[in-house]
Amino acid sequence: MAVTDHVDLNGFMEGVKKRNPHQPEFVQAVQEVAEDIFDFIQDKEEYHAQQILRRIAEPDRVVSFRVCWEDDNGNIRVQRGWRVQNNNAIGPYKGGIRFHPSVNESVLKFLAFEQTFKNALTGLPMGGGKGGANFNPKGKSVREIMRFCQSFMTELYRHIGPDVDVPAGDIGVGGREIGFMFGQYKRITNHWNGVLTGKGLEWGGSLIRTEATGYGAVYFLENMLATKGESVAGKTAVISGSGNVATHAAEKIVQLGGKVLTLSDSGGFIHDPDGITQEKIDWVKAHKTHRRGRIEEYVEAFPGATFHPGKTPWGVPCDVALPCATQNELLGEDAKTLIANGCKAVSEGANMPTDLDGVHAFKAAKILYAPGKASNAGGVAVSGLEMSQNSERRSWKEEELQQMLKDIMKGIHDACIRYGDQGGGYIDYVKGANIAGFKKVADAMLAFGVV
Numbered sequence: 001m002a003v004t005d006h007v008d009l010n011g012f013m014e015g016v017k018k019r020n021p022h023q024p025e026f027v028q029a030v031q032e033v034a035e036d037i038f039d040f041i042q043d044k045e046e047y048h049a050q051q052i053l054r055r056i057a058e059p060d061r062v063v064s065f066r067v068c069w070e071d072d073n074g075n076i077r078v079q080r081g082w083r084v085q086n087n088n089a090i091g092p093y094k095g096g097i098r099f100h101p102s103v104n105e106s107v108l109k110f111l112a113f114e115q116t117f118k119n120a121l122t123g124l125p126m127g128g129g130k131g132g133a134n135f136n137p138k139g140k141s142v143r144e145i146m147r148f149c150q151s152f153m154t155e156l157y158r159h160i161g162p163d164v165d166v167p168a169g170d171i172g173v174g175g176r177e178i179g180f181m182f183g184q185y186k187r188i189t190n191h192w193n194g195v196l197t198g199k200g201l202e203w204g205g206s207l208i209r210t211e212a213t214g215y216g217a218v219y220f221l222e223n224m225l226a227t228k229g230e231s232v233a234g235k236t237a238v239i240s241g242s243g244n245v246a247t248h249a250a251e252k253i254v255q256l257g258g259k260v261l262t263l264s265d266s267g268g269f270i271h272d273p274d275g276i277t278q279e280k281i282d283w284v285k286a287h288k289t290h291r292r293g294r295i296e297e298y299v300e301a302f303p304g305a306t307f308h309p310g311k312t313p314w315g316v317p318c319d320v321a322l323p324c325a326t327q328n329e330l331l332g333e334d335a336k337t338l339i340a341n342g343c344k345a346v347s348e349g350a351n352m353p354t355d356l357d358g359v360h361a362f363k364a365a366k367i368l369y370a371p372g373k374a375s376n377a378g379g380v381a382v383s384g385l386e387m388s389q390n391s392e393r394r395s396w397k398e399e400e401l402q403q404m405l406k407d408i409m410k411g412i413h414d415a416c417i418r419y420g421d422q423g424g425g426y427i428d429y430v431k432g433a434n435i436a437g438f439k440k441v442a443d444a445m446l447a448f449g450v451v
């Protein structure tokens with residue numbers, strides 16, 4: 001077998017930057033993984049010779065398409081949609097659909113790349129993909145959202161299928177949007193199958209899918225704290241976001257006896273020193289349903305709280321932090337502030353919420369820090385269980401699913417320890433997650449030869 005010239009990390013990243021100009025999020029995600037993988041494969045010739053990392057960092061395909069729709073005033077609107085199919089070595093492509101004005105090819109390529117490792121970590125047979133459109137659902141009527149979803153699916157249906165690619169929700173796409181897209185898929189193909197996850201319970205959805213990402217991030221946190229003989233009970237938590245992941249992470253923190261101090265949205269954050277109780281979380285869920293309300297209105301409902309416009313919550317002293325809004329929302333300076341204020345653990349609910357400076361700061365301080373690809377994998381894990389239930393034409397009970405979710409999060413935590421234990425009581429969860437996810441996908445790719 002021919003052995004290729006090895007490039008070092010810098011040489012590899014130069015190539016990634018050159019091949020992906022103007023795609024900073026994608027380059028950032030690849031760099032975070034490559035930093036650990038180069039170390040790991042140093043003495044593993046087959047991964048070098050077969051160019052495995054280079055191949056994982058090149059999506060199998062990127063489909064880009066026009067999405068036309070008519071707004072309520074009869075204007076024709078044109079958006080851009082994408083599906084990035086990153087890697088299907090261990091199972092059909094799987095990953096959410098995001099509707100947000102910030103969506104572009106770089107963001108979706110980074111998400112599909114991350115998803116490849118995350119899905120491998122769950123232990124379920126799922127490859128990595130991601131999709132979306134630069135469509136802003138905020139302020140749109142239900143009919144407009146329906147027309148947009150239908151138009152989006154009119155192209156997407158050609159590229160997906162229960163054994164091909166199984167999308168789900170993400171920012172801006174919840175149960176309602178999945179319903180509109182599933183309806184259109186069914187209308188076009190005449191097939192009822194598990195082509196999407198996050199479906200309603202009446203039509204093939206799984207119990208606890210909605211809660212799974214936020215709950216899973218807290219189960220992961222609980223596993224990390226247990227390595228230090230501690231638990232969530234009695235801890236103060238700072239959480240960003242107020243959507244699906246943030247509200248369910250808050251709910252699980254409260255259930256386990258912790259105190260949640262903050263939530264946020266793109267307008268700013270609220271700080272409630274009395275603690276955001278279950279009753280208050282229910283208010284936020286109802287208020288933010290379908291992205292209608294703003295978090296700043298919380299302070300009118302609960303006057304003990306304050307609203308901080310245009311700010312992120314990382315300056316509020318806490319024991320644990322859960323960034324659950326979006327990518328690059330926690331920067332190097334924020335990480336240093338959290339550490340200085342005594343934060344012991346960070347569990348990411350969002351995808352890549354911490355920038356590279358922040359990641360390096362958490363690692364240098366050796367605090368418990370879980371990257372999203374490990375800690376937010378609970379959502380896709382239950383999506384995988386939804387696929388199994390659809391294939392078997394059955395529904396599992398809530399207790400069974402809760403237990404499976406807990407077991408999967410523990411399994412991911414154990415995998416991180418296996419490859420991330422640095423000795424002296426420090427576990428590098430980023431390294432552990434990157435290597436464990438990479439190894440599974442890479443070994444499958446080795447079996448397939450050069451394809």
Ligand code: NDP
Nearest residue numbers: 170171172213241242243244245265266325326350351379
């Ligand atoms: P939602 O649409 O339900 O909520 C998103 C939240 O993040 C909202 O509070 C939103 O505020 C806030 N937000 C979005 N963009 C920004 C921004 N640019 N600046 C500040 N705040 C912002 O999405 P989810 O809760 O589903 O997703 C949140 C994160 O979790 C994303 O990174 C997603 O990829 C990740 N994730 C989600 C999974 C899931 O199962 N849903 C699975 C795994 C990861 P506003 O209302 O103002 O827009």
